[in-house]
Amino acid sequence: MKQREDDPAAKRAFRRMAIFAVALILGGILLVFLWMKDSAVNTGQLPKAWPGLLHDSAHAVT
Numbered sequence: 001m002k003q004r005e006d007d008p009a010a011k012r013a014f015r016r017m018a019i020f021a022v023a024l025i026l027g028g029i030l031l032v033f034l035w036m037k038d039s040a041v042n043t044g045q046l047p048k049a050w051p052g053l054l055h056d057s058a059h060a061v062t
Helices: 009-043 053-062
Strands: none
Touching: none
């Protein structure tokens, strides 16, 4: 079996890729958290993606 040589450039590239992936994931989680906080909790309304959801369900009950 052959021993694989250590490649410092490959290690640096992998480390950079891993840091970038973690930053993207954390940034996405933060954006979703801020979007939910601003759109639903502070205004007391549903996000604009669902404009008629409460209106439709209210008519179904009456």
